[in-house]
Amino acid sequence: xxxxxxxxxxxxxxxxxxxxxIWVTILLTICGYVGGIFLGVLIGLGETSKKKWIxxxxxxxxxxxxxxxxxxxxxxxxxxxxPAIFGQSYGFMVSGITALILNCAAYNAEIIRAGIQxxxxxxxxxARSLGLTHSQAMRKxxxxxxxxxxxxxxxxxFIALLKDSSLVTVIAANDILYAAKVVAGAYxxxxxxxxVAALLYLILTYxxxxxVAYVERRFSNSYNPRKKKEGRVEA
Amino acid sequence: MIKVENLxxxxxxxxxxxxxxxxxxEKEVVCVIGPSGSGKSTFLRCxxxxxxxTDGSIYIDGVKVNxxxxxxxxxxxxxxxxxxxxxxxxxxxxxxxxTMAPMLIRKMTKPDAEKLALELLDKVGLRVKADNYPQQLxxxxxxxxxxxxxxxxxxxxxxxxEPTSALDPEMVNEVLDVMKQLALEGMxxxxxxxxxxxxxxxxxxxxxxxxxxxxxxxxxxxxxxNPQNERTKAFLGKVx
Numbered sequence: 001x002x003x004x005x006x007x008x009x010x011x012x013x014x015x016x017x018x019x020x021x022i023w024v025t026i027l028l029t030i031c032g033y034v035g036g037i038f039l040g041v042l043i044g045l046g047e048t049s050k051k052k053w054i055x056x057x058x059x060x061x062x063x064x065x066x067x068x069x070x071x072x073x074x075x076x077x078x079x080x081x082x083p084a085i086f087g088q089s090y091g092f093m094v095s096g097i098t099a100l101i102l103n104c105a106a107y108n109a110e111i112i113r114a115g116i117q118x119x120x121x122x123x124x125x126x127a128r129s130l131g132l133t134h135s136q137a138m139r140k141x142x143x144x145x146x147x148x149x150x151x152x153x154x155x156x157x158f159i160a161l162l163k164d165s166s167l168v169t170v171i172a173a174n175d176i177l178y179a180a181k182v183v184a185g186a187y188x189x190x191x192x193x194x195x196v197a198a199l200l201y202l203i204l205t206y207x208x209x210x211x212v213a214y215v216e217r218r219f220s221n222s223y224n225p226r227k228k229k230e231g232r233v234e235a
Numbered sequence: 236m237i238k239v240e241n242l243x244x245x246x247x248x249x250x251x252x253x254x255x256x257x258x259x260x261e262k263e264v265v266c267v268i269g270p271s272g273s274g275k276s277t278f279l280r281c282x283x284x285x286x287x288x289t290d291g292s293i294y295i296d297g298v299k300v301n302x303x304x305x306x307x308x309x310x311x312x313x314x315x316x317x318x319x320x321x322x323x324x325x326x327x328x329x330x331x332x333x334t335m336a337p338m339l340i341r342k343m344t345k346p347d348a349e350k351l352a353l354e355l356l357d358k359v360g361l362r363v364k365a366d367n368y369p370q371q372l373x374x375x376x377x378x379x380x381x382x383x384x385x386x387x388x389x390x391x392x393x394x395x396x397e398p399t400s401a402l403d404p405e406m407v408n409e410v411l412d413v414m415k416q417l418a419l420e421g422m423x424x425x426x427x428x429x430x431x432x433x434x435x436x437x438x439x440x441x442x443x444x445x446x447x448x449x450x451x452x453x454x455x456x457x458x459x460x461n462p463q464n465e466r467t468k469a470f471l472g473k474v475x
Contacts, residue, residue: 006418115411126322126381131312132338140335145326 007189014183021077021179022200028093028165028175032100039101047113048177049167049180058109062122063104071167074099078171078227092173104161111153115146148219155212159205176200236261236296236423237282237392243290244277251277253447254291259392264424265456266434269444270470275427279394282425283314296391312340315385319397321377323369327427329356330365333384337450341388344452348387355383359413375406386417393417394427431474435459443467 011018046058065073076097078178089095119142127137172229222224237259241284251274259265262279263383267275280286290300300310324332334348343351358363359379361372369377385425387391394433395414399407411433420439428434434441435455442452443464449465459475462468 088311120320120322122318122320122322122325125317126316126324128308129283129285129311129314129316130384131308131340132336136339140339141324145324148326 006192008185008192010183010187011038011192012082012191014179017174017179017182018176018200020174020175022204024093024173024178025162025165025175025201025204027159028096028168028173029162031097032104032165033161035097035101036104036108036157037154039105039119041112043105043109044112044116047109048116062106062109065103066110070099070103070164071170073103074167074171077102092168095171096151096165096168096173100161100165102167103164104157105155107160108154111150111157112146114153115150116142118149119145149211151216151219153217155208158212159208162204163201164207236263237269237309237425238294239278239282239291240277241291242281242288242293242295243285244274244281248327251268251447252281252289255449257442257449259423259425261391261423262421263439264418264422264426264437265440265442266438267425267427267442267444268429268431268434268470269450273444274447275444276396279396279425279427282392282394283311283316285316290372294396312336312388313386313391315390315393316386317378317381317393317395319400321401322382323368323377328366328368329361329372330382332369332380333387336384337387351387352383355386356380358386358416360409373406374402375409378402378406378410380468382413382417384409386406392425393425395424395428397427397429399428399430430441431459431471443470445470 009038015038043058043061046054047062047131049055049058060228074096076091077099082098083089123141123145127141132140140233169175169178169181172178176197180193183193237257239255239257241296242252243250243252253274267278269275271403277286282295282300284300284307286332292302293300295310295314298305299308300307305410323416324335329336329384330349332351332400333352334345336344337343337348338345339353353404357367361376361379361383364372364376365381370382372380382393382398398414399410402410403451407430411430414424414433415437421455438455440452441455441458443450443458443462443466445466451462451467452459459471462471
């Protein structure tokens with residue numbers, strides 16, 4: 001253990017690589033997550049569908065992407081799927097984001113399905129009895145309520161994705177972990193680069209938990225930004 | 236106004252309604268009573284097709300409800316429903332609960348819808364609660380809001396599915412009073428209830444259901460005072 005002679009200067013020398021890595025990690029995670037939300041909503045709704053030809057493909061998708069390691073998915077997408085479809089690779093960014101979207105969508109779909117199914121069925125009945133169509137009831141009544149319940153698990157998924165994005169180093173994406181590996185290789189020293197990488201991930205996940213906590217508060221029922229509407233005739 | 240012909244309802248293999256024939260006229264208040272499991276709630280829920288009808292037909296104003304060509308959403312706008320569990324929308328204020336459907340479906344403007352909602356809240360005595368959320372209200376208050384919400388669509392018929400069964404005893408009357416008021420104003424109402432006092436006082440006709448059949452029906456005086464069927468007598472003997 002050479003704790004006493006840690007050489008932080010080697011990190012400083014490679015600061016640009018780490019900054020670049022932070023940026024790449026953030027970009028991968030945000031793109032993967034946003035895409036994963038959109039695809040996840042579709043698949044999650046698909047999982048609640050009564051139509052078999054919608055339900056089964058959605059279920060299969062979730063089982064497939066939850067049941068296989070993300071590392072394997074990344075390799076298949078980068079080395080096999082994208083070249084097979086487009087005849088060439090478009091680099092780690094495209095492959096990485098694609099893999100993160102597809103993987104994240106499976107987990108988000110489960111969160112969204114569970115959220116929707118946790119809403120009392122009386123809510124749907126009340127909405128339908130007022131004459132709302134199924135999709136109007138979904139949009140106005142079910143999803144807004146389900147969304148509140150989905151916020152904590154969706155936040156967890158964001159944090160998990162942020163950390164899992166480090167797996168894209170395997171296709172030579174220059175994210176945080178990649179920077180650490182380069183430094184480790186160049187100096188043959190391991191404590192400094194990997195501790196810094198861990199610390200950077202820790203800071204990022206900490207920031208995310210703060211954002212999630214804010215969103216949770218913002219959407220809680222007691223929070224009512226419009227105290228009194230204007231033009232109301234008061235009793 | 237509502238005509239039910241040979242209505243059958245199965246849940247999987249279990250036959251819950253075994254051929255119901257009944258007709259409800261305009262401005263009539265019909266109370267449906269009977270032991271639990273008798274099919275009375277299912278009967279009510281078939282009227283606005285919250286339950287799929289297995290066999291038979293229901294007509295509202297001459298329109299067959301369970302015809303594939305019928306727009307069920309349009310029918311439902313004419314048929315208000317009040318649930319045992321209130322089912323207010325917890326993420327909306329009381330006011331928004333009431334204005335949502337008129338604005339979305341009747342394309343009412345926001346000021347018009349809010350004016351209507353406040354009138355209805357006046358009617359149920361809850362105007363001061365307009366900006367509250369449902370969970371800040373007592374059960375009785377929530378149910379009165381639910382009635383106002385259903386009325387906001389200006390329905391021709393109101394269905395009540397055991398509206399006071401989930402309430403603490405001291406709150407039952409505030410809800411029944413609102414319903415009585417509605418009945419006096421000439422609303423057509425079908426009420427599934429265990430409140431025999433209410434049925435006796437307000438109903439034009441009372442229907443006794445048991446085992447998926449209408450066993451006996453008639454004016455409240457006659458059904459409560461001089462029931463003909465043995466099962467009616469037994470049931471009334473237990474609840475009165």
